[in-house]
Amino acid sequence: MRLADFILRNTGRIVAVWEEFATTLLPAARSMDSLALRDHAPQILQAVAKDLLTPQTREAQRKKSMGQAPRLLGAPETAAQSHALMRARGGFNINQLVAEYRALRASVLRLWIDECQPAAPDLDEVMRFNEAIDQAVAESVDFFHSEVEQARDLLLGMVGHDMRSPLQTIQTTATYLAR
Template identity: 40%
Template sequence: MSLADFIEANLDSLVADWAEFASQIGLEGTPLTDRELQDSARMMLTRIAADMRTPQSEAARKAKSRGEDADPDGGVTDAAQIHADDRLAQGFKLNDLVAEFRALRATVLRRWGEQSPPSAALFDDVIRFNESIDQTLSDSIRQYSMQVEAIRDRFAGVLAHDLRSPLGAIANSAEFLLQGDDVTASRMKAAANVQRSSARMKRMIDDLLDYTRTRLGDALPVTLVSQDIGRLCLYAVDEVGAGYPQAQIDVSLEGDLAGEWDGDRISQLMGNLLVNAIQHGSGDIAVSVSGLDQDVHLSVRNAGGPIPKEALPTLFDPLTRTYSSPDKRGTAAGIGLGLYICKRIAQAHGGHIDVASTADATTFKVTLPRSPKAAAVTP
């Protein structure tokens, strides 16, 4: 009897074995029903048997063994994804998911070997079965991981959103403490520290909200208004300077700086670049804003050690940090979203951001079209 025939002939008992094993690794203290434990097992075994009967060339076999021939719309993949979603909802861990497939493989081959003495003619069945199991396992792990990431992103988004209200209350309370004629020097210093910390927390929360929004498939929203980008950059410099009074920031404005921008987003972009320069650089920071033809160029330059070459390809990826000296590491280094948000803001305006880093200085340069709407339709 071929292995595919054996699977179909013994489907009920194989699924029962699957459920018995799954019951041993499920959530402790939360018993699952036989139906929940068997979930998509019957579907997966049926489609694995069908996959084993599908003609396969030697080239296809080789590609499949390398994971290069998995059909994302195939029956095996579909069943694996359903199973991964079920197990995640039931509280299984990734190691539990892998253990299930390991047990299924061993059970099917052992029981088939007991009923059908091995022969050279049946060896190909073993290969095909292992290929299908490996593909199913790979697809199931991929789907499980994607769902876990989506849940984490939603949680981060909800957390960041809910933190805005208490943070606003803290900032308003600090402002209240600074009012009146009886403000002592120590009270003023404490309230100013609260204000600066609140501003830094707000920037981090805003970045986290934007990150989760883009991770969940939403575009970064921008509201374009005709205005002077030089003023927006000056506002950002003043805001960051208040939070980092020790920083020396020099600003140079040149040319026509009028265009269509989202003021809040441009201030966010510039603020992130300035904070990055303060945290990872040394010495004075030079900000340059210049208008040339249809584009406007923003640059932030800081002295300090160069960014390692191996870090440049992923510098604008989320949750990535540039190198900091030991005295600047820790919580002050942020959560690694600032440059990623800068990139997304530039793209939302139809522009782009680049970096050049040498032994003398590091410069981030942002190029933005004056009219993002026009840039979006330009071939």
């Protein structure tokens, strides 16, 4: 069975393994229910399977493996980007986010190899699968980083604003006392 077909037929099993791993990512996972832990996993797997079924050139394959897959202008967020956003807001760190993808990669390949015992010609599918996962990781990490930077900038702006009022009061009082 082709890897893409295996992913589409066994999404539920794969997502269950994803969730089982995600529960170990503490403390962030402690406050999440099953639905939150599984959040975008099925959509990520569907995107990977679709990618595997789409013909591509060697150049496109190379770019995708480096996280440089072309994006359509005005295209909505990918499932990987949405997943990163939810994880950033849920208290996960970047290492935990990437660990989920490592676990996903290992789970899919282990389940596929155990069940289907693929032959040597199927190695190209493994390479394509790894490149598709790499693209999802790149999208997630980029979006996660953007979300964290935005939160940091907002926090610094609020702290700077809140510090101005007390400093102005101190400055005014010091000027008054100096007179």
